[in-house]
Amino acid sequence: MTERFASALDLASRRRPSQPVLCRRPHAIIDQAKAFIGTFPGEVLYAVKCNDDAIVLAALAQAGLRTFDVASLGEMATVAAAVEDAQLYFMHPVKPPEAIAAAYSRFGVRCFALDHPDELAKIRSVLGRIDDLELMVRVAVPTGTAVCELGGKFGAPLDMAASLLREAAEGGARPGLTFHVGSQCMSPGAYANAVRIAAQAARQAGVRPWAIDVGGGFPSAYVGLSPQPLADYVAEVLQAMAAAGLSGVALRAEPGRALAASGASALVRVELRKEDALYLNDGVYGTLAELTFPELVLPTRLVRPFGPHSQEDRDFRFFGPTCDSLDAAEGPFRLPSDIRTGDWIEVGQVGAYGVVLSTGFNGLETATAVTLDDPPLLPLPGHVVSSVPTSARADRPRRVA
Ligand SMILES: Cc1ncc(COP(=O)(O)O)c(C=O)c1O
Structure with missing residues (x-):
């Protein structure tokens, strides 16, 4: 204590x-998580990298959150110790083979992100099968709308994203798309734009995605930076999904900063x-x-x-x-x-x-x-x-x- x-x-x-x-202030995290869960019309995965403090994880669990975006075995162990019935999603696009194996067998992970054919080959070779997995293809999206840019490090170009999606579907996996617009994104329109890019990849692949994960990036408040309400971000995402014929596709988000800051x-x-x-x-x-x-x-x-x-x-x-x-x-x-x-x-x-x-x-x-x-x-x-x-x-x- x-x-x-x-x-x-x-x-x-x-x-x-x-x-x-x-x-x-765990009470602030509970408030933020409840508000986010209440507004976002899909599954809310907390991005553990943002703050893996056991008190934060317990506060999120108290708010009803059970789903976590993890980037390493260490994060998986931390979450598993703090939240009994946690469900883990391995959303790092580049993973050591040992971590893929342990995530699957020790932590029951069935959802993995990837942004390159060699990562898909790695997952297939480590696990011997992909037909019981959700494979979330991370597509590259433009930078320039977030205070903390993540651009350049991860994300497949459109053509590669489309062929990864097709390959995942053909291998029997549930194929999904994900992206990250950058942290502290002040522009709700950036999410709509990213959804349009993801939808284009799906069209090119001829695959209806199982899920669209709009990543993190949702803003918190700083001096001189007053974000628009989360509802405005959600509206942009839903409109872009509808326009692309993707209404009804499962929606996910991976907020870190917005819940923890x-x-x-x-x-x-x-x-x-x-x-x-x-x-x-x-x-x-x-x-x-x-x-x-x-x-x-x-x-x-x-x-x-x-x-x-x-x-x-x-x-x-x-x-x-x-x-x-x-x-x-x-x-x-x-x-x-x-x-x-x-x-x-x-x-x-x-x-x-x-x-x-x-x-x-x-x-x-x-x-x-x-x-x-x-x-x-x-x-x-x-x-x-x-x-x-x-x-x-x-x-x-x-x-x-
Ligand atoms: C894959 C992924 N998801 C979610 C997040 C959380 O982002 P944010 O804290 O901006 O919400 C990050 C942060 O780097 C990330 O890499």
Whole structure:
């Protein structure tokens, strides 16, 4: 059991932490997962790579989620240990043969992604058959609509995707199509475009897909980035499916960030202030890994439990605690102008791709974890409709101290 506090302010005043603290909010994950499941008209697979913390997995299970997109045997073992009746989908397009074998025999996986004929040959050779599998062909889709691009690494060109789909169907597998538009995709239309490309591959193959998996990429909220509601994304997907004659085909999504980002913040301490530069005790090698994306400005608030602070805000830059010059972020981060050495800052939206990427680089301690009961710094408009006080719905960082 982790220690529980009402808020970061409560934590700072009672513990005065000298090390960074990961502040989990499982209630936010439950809210987000329920909202996503309630809005998305298909199966929702959580992308475990985003945050494989057992508390996150338990919160998702509490929200009713049982299906997981996994990328490795390690993730399979983690999910199997945390969620008894979990169903696993091996959606990494390039897999070691040993992982394919163990996924099938040890974890009961029957759904595999692929984007190349040699991967199909590998799956066939390892398992000796494909007629009891779902084979999801990952098709390449255009980049340019997401804050964190994934383009170029995975995805078969259209002709190859079509022939893979045909080969999967001819081998007796249930053939499906999948894609990934990039993480933090701010454009619902990007999904419609990707569905059109997938539909074109299906037409070319002469195969009606068993399922279309629209991948991850659904956005969370960041400073200056207020996504459209999930319903708008769903509408685009459904319209594109209908236009392509694919209504009724099973639909899936693999959200990571949209479910996990608001589920944690970090309480960090200012170790030194130099004008507008704040040197923190955590950074890109710790819970603040996403500071490396300049467009993702994480929400911040001063946590000063004792004494008043200035009502005037100004822009700050952050530097992390390691000697690496990449361990920095321009922000700008709006904080009270009199912030000083020894103050704490709560940095929100670190629940996705933060904790999982933490290292002990430079001999620095990784954050200890606690649970907080208050709402996240930036709830996602349109996704969370309950348990968030009106005052917390602003699209701006807030201060508590
Ligand atoms: C195959 C796959 N599915 C889902 C995701 C989750 O993406 P996001 O966190 O943007 O929702 C990723 C992230 O890299 C991925 O590679």
